[in-house]
Structures are given as structure tokens and as C-alpha cells.
Amino acid sequence: MDNRPIGFLDSGVGGLTVVKELMRQLPDEEVVYIGDSSRAPYGSRPVEQIRKFTWEMVNFLLSKNVKMIVFACNTATAVAWEEVKSKLDIPVLGVILPGASAAIKATQIGKIAIIGTVMTIKSDIYREKVQLLSPSLAVKSLACPKFVPIVESNETKSSVAKKVVYQTLKPLVGQVDTLILGCTHYPLLRPIIQNVMGNEVKLIDSGAECVRDISVLLNYFEINRERIDLKLRHQFFTTASSQAFDQIAENWLQIPVKSRTIKL
Amino acid sequence: MDNRPIGFLDSGVGGLTVVKELMRQLPDEEVVYIGDSSRAPYGSRPVEQIRKFTWEMVNFLLSKNVKMIVFACNTATAVAWEEVKSKLDIPVLGVILPGASAAIKATQIGKIAIIGTVMTIKSDIYREKVQLLSPSLAVKSLACPKFVPIVESNETKSSVAKKVVYQTLKPLVGQVDTLILGCTHYPLLRPIIQNVMGNEVKLIDSGAECVRDISVLLNYFEINRERIDLKLRHQFFTTASSQAFDQIAENWLQIPVKSRTIKL
Numbered sequence: 001m002d003n004r005p006i007g008f009l010d011s012g013v014g015g016l017t018v019v020k021e022l023m024r025q026l027p028d029e030e031v032v033y034i035g036d037s038s039r040a041p042y043g044s045r046p047v048e049q050i051r052k053f054t055w056e057m058v059n060f061l062l063s064k065n066v067k068m069i070v071f072a073c074n075t076a077t078a079v080a081w082e083e084v085k086s087k088l089d090i091p092v093l094g095v096i097l098p099g100a101s102a103a104i105k106a107t108q109i110g111k112i113a114i115i116g117t118v119m120t121i122k123s124d125i126y127r128e129k130v131q132l133l134s135p136s137l138a139v140k141s142l143a144c145p146k147f148v149p150i151v152e153s154n155e156t157k158s159s160v161a162k163k164v165v166y167q168t169l170k171p172l173v174g175q176v177d178t179l180i181l182g183c184t185h186y187p188l189l190r191p192i193i194q195n196v197m198g199n200e201v202k203l204i205d206s207g208a209e210c211v212r213d214i215s216v217l218l219n220y221f222e223i224n225r226e227r228i229d230l231k232l233r234h235q236f237f238t239t240a241s242s243q244a245f246d247q248i249a250e251n252w253l254q255i256p257v258k259s260r261t262i263k264l
Numbered sequence: 265m266d267n268r269p270i271g272f273l274d275s276g277v278g279g280l281t282v283v284k285e286l287m288r289q290l291p292d293e294e295v296v297y298i299g300d301s302s303r304a305p306y307g308s309r310p311v312e313q314i315r316k317f318t319w320e321m322v323n324f325l326l327s328k329n330v331k332m333i334v335f336a337c338n339t340a341t342a343v344a345w346e347e348v349k350s351k352l353d354i355p356v357l358g359v360i361l362p363g364a365s366a367a368i369k370a371t372q373i374g375k376i377a378i379i380g381t382v383m384t385i386k387s388d389i390y391r392e393k394v395q396l397l398s399p400s401l402a403v404k405s406l407a408c409p410k411f412v413p414i415v416e417s418n419e420t421k422s423s424v425a426k427k428v429v430y431q432t433l434k435p436l437v438g439q440v441d442t443l444i445l446g447c448t449h450y451p452l453l454r455p456i457i458q459n460v461m462g463n464e465v466k467l468i469d470s471g472a473e474c475v476r477d478i479s480v481l482l483n484y485f486e487i488n489r490e491r492i493d494l495k496l497r498h499q500f501f502t503t504a505s506s507q508a509f510d511q512i513a514e515n516w517l518q519i520p521v522k523s524r525t526i527k528l
Contacts, residue, residue, distance in 0.1 A: 001396060028397075097483040132265060133292075135491055216480040219361040227399055 002223035005030035006214070007061030007069045007237070008194070009054070010242075011038035012152050013248045014185030015072025018207035020253055025211050026218070030223050030232050032064045036264065037061065037240035041148040042075040042116020054080040056264040058088075064171070064235065067223050070214060071095060072207060074183050076118050078123040091217050098213045099180050099206030100129040104137065106202045107178040113140040115169070116149050116182030118149065126182055140175060144168050144183070151185040154248050156192075165192045174198060180204045188252065266487035269294035270478065271316070271325030271333045275302035276416050276504075277512045278449030279336025282471035283358070284517050289475050290482070292489050294496050296328045300528065301504035305412040306339040307381020309445070310443070314383065318344040320528040322352075330497070331487050334478060335359060336471060338380050338447050342387040355481050362477050363444050363470030364393040368401065370466045371442040377404040379433070380413065380446030390446055404439060408432050408447075415449040418512050420456075429456045437461060444468045452516065501526050 006022070008015050012035045019031055034057050036042075042050050044252045054076040061069055069084070071077040077094035085092040103112050114126040121143040130139050146164045155161055172179065179197055181187055184207045194203060218224045235258035238245040249257040267316050270286070272279050276299045285297055298321050300306070306314050318340040325333055332355045333348070335341040340359035347354040367376050378390040385407040410428045419425055436443065443461055445451055448471045458467055480487045500523035502509040513521040 091484075093484070097486075098480075101483060102481070123281075132490060133488055148288060212476075213480045213484065215365070215476045216362075217484060218476065219365055220357070222361075224397055226396060 002067045003030075003225050003228045004065055004067040005032045007064060007066030008033045008072045009057040009061060009069065010035050010184060011042035011075060012037040012072040012148070012185070012258045013245060014148065014151060014183060014188070015207070016249055016252050017187040017205065018072040018210055019185050020092050021205075021208040021211040021216065023038045028227050028232075029218075030225065031234040032237075033235070034060055034248055035245065037152060037238050037245065039239065040152055041117060041145070042073065043148060044145055045117045045119070047079055047119070050075060050079045051083070052053050053264070054084065055155060057107040058128045060208065060237070060262070060264060066090070068214070068217065070071055070126070072184050072208065074120045074206060078125045080090070091221055092124070093210060093213055093217065095206040095210045096125055098209035099182060099204055100126055100133065100219065101182045102209040103178050103204045104130060104134045106204060107137065109177045111138045111140075111176040112178045112180065113142065113172045114182045115142050115172075115179045115186065116184060118143045118204060120182050126180060140172060142168070142172060144186075147189060148183065151188045154244070155218060157189045160194050161189060165189060166196050169196045171192065174202055176201065178202045180205060180206060182206055212262055236260070239264055248258070265490045266331045267294075267376045267489050268331040269296045269331055271328065271330030272297045272336045273321040273325060273333065274299050274337040275306035275338065275339060276301040276449070276450070277509060278412065278415060278447060278515055279471070280516050281448050281451040282334060282336040282440065282474060283471065283486060284438045285469075285475040286478065287517065290479055292491050292496070293482075294489065295498040295500070296325060296330055296501075298324050298501045299412050299509065301416060301502050301505070301509065303503065304416055305381060305409070307339065307383045307412060308409055309383070311343055311383070314339060314343045315347075317528070318348070322348055324501070324526070324528060328353070332357070332478070332481065334474065336448050336474070337407070338384045338470060340419060342389045355485055357474060357477055357481065359448060359470040359474045360389055361393055361444060361447070363468055364397065366389055366473040367442050367444045368398045370396060370468060373441045374400060375402045375404075375440040375476065376442045376444065377406065377436045377440040378444045379408050379436075379450065382407045382409050384446050390444060395484040404436060406432070406436060408450075409460045411453060412447065412449045415452045416507070420452045422527035425453060426456055429453060430460050433457065433460045444470060446470055491498045500524070503528055
């Protein structure tokens, strides 16, 4: 057993979709969250910069004495997960492998699409992982650089959001039966995405899938939190406005959130 | 990726229930199985002996160049899993934590029972793990020393089996809504157990739960088998009659099995 918190990192607020799923599946675990909203989106930045920013968040989480780090960000996972995982002596999870595995299990017709940031799509890591595990699958991918700014500005219900999602995803409609939301911001746009793609298309939430893995690894490494002291003190940090962060976080998590603004 | 096989060990044929689930969930992974039927059941033996026998099986599997070892045996898990896991540099999985976690999620009324061998029940490890994760749950446990011999002698459909299961489980009927099959032999008696306990009781198959964890750990350690070469060569070894083993294995796995008898 290990009563230290689990650390989550993301370029902004998208990783909260993973935290929400954690709170549902593992309600006794404590969270430290860092979202780098002042530098979001990561997805269109150069690799070396993403790598540096990710390490800054990792080091911040380590200073908070976390027992595990979750890359609740596909872009950071694509760029730096393997490196960070190999260098730390606590478990480090990414969102890509859980998402890829879930999609392989979900597809009936063998046609999958992945949407993500420019960097995630350019890295081609989803296609690579899916096809290593299942070479016969047809994998399409599409960068959606306009989605993260919509989520970060809390405009997920606006008519602009609907228009952008519709126009962006049009090339995929009718082409696949499974769509990986390869960016943790995208579940906040899920109703619109589902509407555009059609109800028969399975949406794979890479972050939610990742929580199943968190649970298994807590067991494997025997670092679950004891249920004796139920007083949880989640901590949220952002590099941008804490007010804006709290608004999105409270709306999404349905709990009171008092984040602190920090500089990385 | 890692194309080496996964090693499974059990006191006898019970671990085949885990292998069956593996073949369903992860059909591309290759299996090396060792069942120590000549010395089964382990459950009533002294701890030191179980520990020694388990290490003999572990070393046998290591000689077969496995990439992961699965303790498909609750008794061996209770006695030696933590020690073996801490000494090897490949992942080592047990069946107890996955089973305990699944039961906690499954129960609606907070009343769980565990059935297992004398040793598994005496170790109290299931209760310990369940109550660490969820102290408020009421946990009953019951040793069922007569079940393994029935399975090992391939009499799971006999009237004797029905009578023994009925008489053994009587004290638990109506007491719980979730029953952990805390021995990998017991799923072979599942229809009878379900019948005795009633259809509303959830039976947790610790072995099947464990396969979910195998999948996550293959991802986490990046040791999935590539799907490029689909020619799988599963290997089965027993310390007793290979004919008797093959009969049970073919019946259970529904594939041709040619096991080899070895001496540990």
C-alpha cells in the first residue's frame, strides 16, 4: 500500500478527462494535477520543446512526492513517455497503448481512425502501435489542431465548436467503425464528435482506457491507497489563470476545485 | 515487442482455466504451461514444500525462455508470489490481487466469500487484500479441499462432484452476493457451483481476471508478441501422465494438446 498521490500531467485541461474517469473507477486515490495551459496547445510545437516542457511537469510532480505519473496527454506521450518511463523508478503511464489496444478490440470491420494533435498524428505512433499488434487493420489518421483551443477556451458547447468539428471530421464520416480520441481534450467535445460521426461509430477515449491500466499497475506494484483515511486532498496546478482552470474543472469533475497558478 | 512465450505454472490442470481465458483475450500470445499434477493438490502441504515446488516450476519456465510468468495457482500465489516477483527481472503475476479487486467491484451488498484450498484460506491473503482495499466489506472464507482432486481426476460432471460441492458450499448459500473462485481448478466446477449458490451470486474467476492484467502488463512493459508470424507453438508439460493431462486440456481448451511428462 502507498498513500501518496498519483500525478497527472497535461498540456492544459484535457487531462481532466482522465482524472474524471479515475475518480469514478478509483475513488480512493488522491490526485496531483498539473496543466500547462499557458503554453497549450503542445501539439503544434517542435519535438524538443515538448520534451523540455514535459520534463518540467514531470519534475514538478516528483517534487509533490507522487507514487506514479500519468501522461494524461497524447502529445507528451508520443514525444517523451518512453524516455521518462525509462529514467524514473516509479511507474509512468501513457495514454497511447491503452487507447490502441481498446480500439483493436472494439473494431468489427477492421477500420479504425485516430484523431489527435498535429504532433501526435505526425509521430504516427498510434498507427504504429495498432499495426504492430494487428497488422491487418486499416488505420486512418487526422490532425485536428482546432479542437484543443476550443476546449481550453471553454467553448465546447458553442456553434463554432459544432461547425469546426463537422468540417474537420467530414473526411472520416462513413469510413470507419471505431474512432480513437487521441487527445485527452477531445472527450470534452464527445457529444458533437459522436453526432458528426454517427451513433454506430465507437469512440475510444484513450484517457478512460488508461485508468483501467492505472488500476492494474497499482495492484501489480502494490501501491494502492488504503481506504482507512478517506479524507482526500486533491491538488490542481495550472500555469495559466486558476479562475479559468477552476471553471472548466468544476464543470467537468462536478466537485469544487481551487487550483493554484504556478510557473514551471 | 517480445515474441517469447508466457509461462504458466500450476499445481496441476487448474491453471488451464487461465490459459483458456488467455487464448480468448490474447490469441496471439504463445504459452508454456507446467502443471505439477504428480504432487497436486498443493493446498494441504506445508508452506516450505509449496515454496520449493513453486521455485522448481519457476526455474523450469525460465529454462524455456519465457518473457513473463503467471502464477495460475492461488496456493502458489499465496505462498511464493511476492518472493519470486522480487527476485526475477521479468514480470511475475499472481491471481489473488486481480480476483480480490474484481470482487470488490462486483459486490452490491458488501458481502463476499472466498473459496480455496486449505493453504489459500489459511493464509488469509484474500481477506487481507480485500479488506486493505475496502475495510468495510464483510468477507467469509471457506476451504474446499475436496474440489481439486475431483478436477484432477476429470470427474467434474459426476454425481459425486455435485454432492461434494453442495455439501461443502451449503454454509455460504444465501450469505453473500459475490463468490471468489480462489483456486484456478474451480472454474471447471463452475456450473455446479453456480447452481448451488444461486444464479444471483456473481462468481469471480480469479484466473480470468488475471488475464486482463496480463494484457495491461504486456502493454506496459512493451512485450506484446508481434502478429507477423501467426504460427503459435504452445507447449504443455506435466509431472504426471501426459495422457490424462491431454484429455482434460483438450476438453477444456478445445484444441489438440500433446503434453510431455517431465520430472522437476
